[in-house]
Amino acid sequence: MSEAKQPFNGVIVYQRLRRAILEQALLPGTRLREDAIGEQFGVSRTIVRQALVRLESEHLVETQRNRGACVAEPTLIEAEQIFEIRHCLEAEVIRRLIERISVIGLEALDAHVDQEARVQGKDGPVSIRLAGEFHILLAELTENRILAGYVSELVTRCSLILAMYSRSHSSDCAVDEHRHIIQAVRDKDIKAALSIMDHHLGAVQGRADLSGDQKEDNLQSVLARYAEDPSA
Amino acid sequence: MSEAKQPFNGVIVYQRLRRAILEQALLPGTRLREDAIGEQFGVSRTIVRQALVRLESEHLVETQRNRGACVAEPTLIEAEQIFEIRHCLEAEVIRRLIERISVIGLEALDAHVDQEARVQGKDGPVSIRLAGEFHILLAELTENRILAGYVSELVTRCSLILAMYSRSHSSDCAVDEHRHIIQAVRDKDIKAALSIMDHHLGAVQGRADLSGDQKEDNLQSVLARYAEDPSA
DNA sequence: TACGAAAAAATCGTATACAAAAAAATTATC
DNA sequence: GATAATTTTTTTGTATACGATTTTTTCGTA
Missing domain, CATH: 1.20.120.530 (GntR ligand-binding domain-like)
Structure with missing residues (x-):
């Protein structure tokens, strides 16, 4: 069972961010600055970028040229x-x-x-x-x-x-x-x-009620919890 | 209609490679060396890597650590x-x-x-x-x-x-x-x-008959055709 | 004070540099 | 001549550097 085959660091960052999104710790619209993420995970922007590309291709984050990435906000x-x-x-x-x-x-x-x-x-x-x-x-x-x-x-x-x-x-x-x-x-x-x-x-019953964004700022504190996540 | 919003070069390389795979110009198992691709498309490995990550997350290419990427070979x-x-x-x-x-x-x-x-x-x-x-x-x-x-x-x-x-x-x-x-x-x-x-x-009728790989080498010539693809 | 222009800072996009690993080629040994 | 060990070359993984773009701040003017 030691066939573990260590994944790229990019994959690890990807997994952590993905989980943070799944657990609604990172809310839709949250800005994902490459520097900040890299610092939290102790990797360079190169690696963070990989993770963001992965997440984007799964529609979990959205990217605008020269404007960086955000947690996706589905219409x-x-x-x-x-x-x-x-x-x-x-x-x-x-x-x-x-x-x-x-x-x-x-x-x-x-x-x-x-x-x-x-x-x-x-x-x-x-x-x-x-x-x-x-x-x-x-x-x-x-x-x-x-x-x-x-x-x-x-x-x-x-x-x-x-x-x-x-x-x-x-x-x-x-x-x-x-x-x-x-x-x-x-x-x-x-x-x-x-x-x-x-x-x-049962589809989406509720309507938008979080129009006021209480998100955005807590990136650092959120990531700190996901940087060394114990459980796989 | 000029809202075109130029995509990253990484996206372009991704699209070209994807089409080459769809059109079976790049066959399963074909080695995708980053240098070679970058040279053909006139971009650095950074960009090629982005494209490969995208393709991997769509299961069109497979990657092994330190061994690079190949066109996927589904079992x-x-x-x-x-x-x-x-x-x-x-x-x-x-x-x-x-x-x-x-x-x-x-x-x-x-x-x-x-x-x-x-x-x-x-x-x-x-x-x-x-x-x-x-x-x-x-x-x-x-x-x-x-x-x-x-x-x-x-x-x-x-x-x-x-x-x-x-x-x-x-x-x-x-x-x-x-x-x-x-x-x-x-x-x-x-x-x-x-x-x-x-x-x-009608599912997969045929069985494997291309056991001998006549692939692998023609990467350069294939990519040349896809580097400046005319039709979107 | 409010608004807009200019300067400064932050952030992104990409190329490049360098270390580490793998693959290939060479040499040595039997 | 074939195989094993060693060196060389190739290729990948990651960090960093630098120009370009955006955002923020500062400053001047009404």
Whole structure:
């Protein structure tokens, strides 16, 4: 298992920033200055740039020539389209899982939700990430890595969207509903599973209420927490 | 319409390389040395590197630390999974188009196929690209940019796959079948449209027959053609 | 004070330099 | 002559340097 094959530093910076975005520690619109990031991670701008290019090609950051990068701010139109495609792909996930999912897979799902339940109440970044990772785990259990990759990307983008347009960050992903999804999959009740998932994703309900930007300045303090992230 | 907003040179190099891959001018496994590419495009390795990072994050090139980049070589497993998801997404495209497609959209499709017919017989890179772009156009007509983006990515990856595993590059995408798809969409015959599309994509039929690599060396000559590509 | 122009600072875009690693070529040894 | 060890060359990974652009600040004028 030592085949670890150390990734480029650029990849590491990319992963850290990605997680910070997923956990809504970096909010949409946050300016991402190359110097500041490089300093936090102890690398040069060259490396930071690599990471930013990666993030841009995943639509998690937006770049303007000579103006640097910001955490992406999807429009409402984009947001709707992203949710639509997420719907579509997660429905495919459900269909595939019901067709064949292993006992081990179901156990993994249970374990994950248990973990979610444990941190419930505490409404921090961990809870947001776990909620997203539940959906990613579902997709991975299909064993189609392409599907899983797209779902993963979409989940992160949705986290971005919810950070922009949802007022209640807390109930974004109720643990109960995750349990219901597992149950429906276990029962091979495709109708129920799809309907729960539909309700669960339920598009973008809230409207923009964070018009006043309380973001922007805290880049340094946020990155400090992500510079030496303990858990993978 | 002068809002053109010049892209980074890195983006340009990326686009050129991407097209070369789509057109199967750069075959899977082809070594992509940074110096060579930079020289052809008249930019420094810094810029080439940006392009390679972009391509890697789209799975069109693979990178090994200290060993540089190659055009990706999807395994048969990956190939199957890619085709599966392409199936899934293109089915969604069909459903959406049948639900509502404009006359203008249908005309655009006709025009495109006419163009395909014009270069038919000549079995060169243009024909391969046009065949792929038909599917991308279909996806774009859904007006869901996310969906279109994923389809576009998948089409390119499939071109890569066919370059590896198909023996008859010619009949990869018959113009006739494209016409049938358009007709079925026009008739709003969803059954027919889906079935034609299914048959059209028909997964990976051929098996690996290009075990001997006749690639590798022609990087320079290939890139020369793509360095100053006339058509966007 | 408010506004606009000019200067200063900050930030980005790209090329280049240099160390480290890998690949290729050379030499030595059997 | 074939193989192993060593040197040379090539190529990559990263930091840094410098011009260009943008943003901020300063300063003058109404």
